[in-house]
Amino acid sequence: xxxxxxxxxxxxxxxxxxxxxxxxxxxxxxxxxxxxxxxxxxxxxxxxxxxxxxxxxxxxxxxxxxxxxxxxxxxxxxxxxxxxxxxxxxxxxxxxxxxxxxxxxxxxxxxxxxxxxxxxxxxxxxxxxxxxxxxxxxxxxxxxxxxxxxxxxxxxxxxxxxxxxxxxxxxxxxxxxxxxxxxxxxxxxxxxxxxxxxxxxxxxxxxxxxxxxxxxxxxxxxxxxxxxxxxxxxxxxxxxxxxxxxxxxxxxxxxxxxxxxxxxxxxxxxxxxxxxxxxxxxxxxxxxxxxxxxxxxxxxxxxxxxxxxxxxxxxxxxxxxxxxxxxxxxxxxxxxxxxxxxxxxxxxxxxxxxxxxxxxxxxxxxxxxxxxxxxxxxxxxxxxxxxxxxxxxxxxxxxxxxxxxxxxxxxxxxxxx
Numbered sequence: 052x053x054x055x056x057x058x059x060x061x062x063x064x065x066x067x068x069x070x071x072x073x074x075x076x077x078x079x080x081x082x083x084x085x086x087x088x089x090x091x092x093x094x095x096x097x098x099x100x101x102x103x104x105x106x107x108x109x110x111x112x113x114x115x116x117x118x119x120x121x122x123x124x125x126x127x128x129x130x131x132x133x134x135x136x137x138x139x140x141x142x143x144x145x146x147x148x149x150x151x152x153x154x155x156x157x158x159x160x161x162x163x164x165x166x167x168x169x170x171x172x173x174x175x176x177x178x179x180x181x182x183x184x185x186x187x188x189x190x191x192x193x194x195x196x197x198x199x200x201x202x203x204x205x206x207x208x209x210x211x212x213x214x215x216x217x218x219x220x221x222x223x224x225x226x227x228x229x230x231x232x233x234x235x236x237x238x239x240x241x242x243x244x245x246x247x248x249x250x251x252x253x254x255x256x257x258x259x260x261x262x263x264x265x266x267x268x269x270x271x272x273x274x275x276x277x278x279x280x281x282x283x284x285x286x287x288x289x290x291x292x293x294x295x296x297x298x299x300x301x302x303x304x305x306x307x308x309x310x311x312x313x314x315x316x317x318x319x320x321x322x323x324x325x326x327x328x329x330x331x332x333x334x335x336x337x338x339x340x341x342x343x344x345x346x347x348x349x350x351x352x353x354x355x356x357x358x359x360x361x362x363x364x365x366x367x368x369x370x371x372x373x374x375x376x377x378x379x380x381x382x383x384x385x386x387x388x389x390x391x392x393x394x395x396x397x398x399x400x401x402x403x404x405x406x407x408x409x410x411x412x413x414x415x416x417x418x419x420x421x422x423x424x425x426x427x428x429x430x431x432x433x434x435x436x437x438x439x440x441x442x443x444x445x446x447x448x449x450x451x452x453x454x455x456x457x458x459x460x461x462x463x464x465x466x467x468x
Contacts, residue, residue, distance in 0.1 A: 112141045202244035259285070
C-alpha cells in the first residue's frame with residue numbers, strides 16, 4: 052500500500068505514542084501492585100471475597116461448622132496430635148483454614164481440666180485489684196479506657212507469682228499444637244488478660260499486630276509483600292476463662308476477611324465498619340474453650356449485655372521466632388553517642404537533613420514494640436512513640452544533648468518489664 056506524503060511519519064508517531072501509553076500503564080500497574088493506597092479499598096471487591104461459605108468436606112477433623120467457623124473437639128485434637136501422621140494432617144488443615152479458609156477456628160474443651168484456669172483466675176482477679184489500687188495498667192487498644200479491665204503482660208506476671216500454675220496452664224497441648232502449626236518451632240507467647248464488664252461496649256472492628264497497630268498513613272509506607280507477610284508473623288488466640296453466652300459479647304468475626312489484601316487500611320473506613328456490623332458472626336464459648344485466628348481477620352470484642360457476668364479471657368499473641376535481628380545492638384548507647392554529633396553536623400551544614408534522618412534510621416530503634424504497656428501505654432495512637440520518633444523530635448526542636456539523654460533513658464526504662 053502506498054501511503055500519502057507524511058503518513059509514515061504520522062504512523063510512526065502514533066505507534067510511539069501508543070507504546071509510551073502502554074509503558075506508562077505498565078508502570079502504573081506495577082506501582083499500584085506494590086504500593087497500596089487507602090482510597091483503593093473497594094467494598095464490592097471485599098464482599099466478593101467474604102461472601103462465601105465454609106464447606107465441611109474441607110475440614111474433616113472438625114466436628115461442626117458454626118457460622119462459617121470450623122469447630123474442633125479438644126479431645127479429638129489431642130488424640131490426633133499423638134500420632135505423627137495425623138498430627139501433620141490436622142495442623143495442615145488448621146493452616147489452610149487460617150490462611151485461605153474462614154481465618155478462624157474454635158476448639159471446644161481446649162482445656163480438659165479447669166484447675167489451671169481456676170488457679171490462674173485467682174491470680175488474675177488479685178492482680179486487677181492490686182493494679183487498680185496502685186493506678187497501674189488498664190487501657191485498651193480498641194475500646195474506651197476504663198470500660199474494661201486488662202492485665203498487660205499477664206504471661207510474665209502469672210509465671211512470677213505462681214510458676215507451678217503457669218506450667219500447668221501453658222503445658223496445654225492444644226496451645227502448643229496450633230502455635231506450632233502456624234509459626235513452626237521456637238515461637239514466643241505473650242498474653243493479655245482482658246475482662247469486659249457488664250455494659251462494656253463492643254470494640255471497633257480491626258486487624259491485629261503488626262500492621263493492624265499502625266495508622267493508615269503509616270501502613271501505606273509498607274509495600275504489598277509486607278501486607279502479606281504481617282499475618283504470618285503472629286497468631287491470635289483467646290482462651291475462655293468463664294462461660295461466654297452470646298449476651299456476654301464474645302468476639303465478633305468476619306470470616307474470610309483476612310484474604311483482602313488492602314484490609315489493614317480498610318478497617319477504619321465507615322463503609323467497611325458498617326459492613327462488619329451487619330455481617331459479623333459470633334460463637335458462644337464455654338469455659339476452657341479456645342479460638343485462634345489469623346491476625347488479619349476483621350474482628351472485635353462484642354458488647355457485654357449481661358447484668359452480672361464479667362467476661363474474662365486470656366488473649367494470646369504468639370509470635371514467630373524470625374522477627375528479630377541477627378545481632379544484639381545497644382541502640383540507646385548508639386543514640387546517645389550519635390545525637391550530639393548529628394546536632395553539630397546539622398548546625399554546621401555539614402550534613403543534609405535527609406542524610407541525618409537516614410542516620411537516625413540506622414541507629415535508633417524504629418519500632419514501638421516490644422514494650423511494657425503498663426509504663427509505656429500508647430498515647431494518641433495505637434503504639435507508643437519509638438526511639439527514632441524521640442530522636443527526630445529532639446533534633447527538630449534543637450534539644451540539648453543532656454535533655455535528649457534524659458528523655459531517651461527514661462523512655463528506655465519504660466520499655467523494661
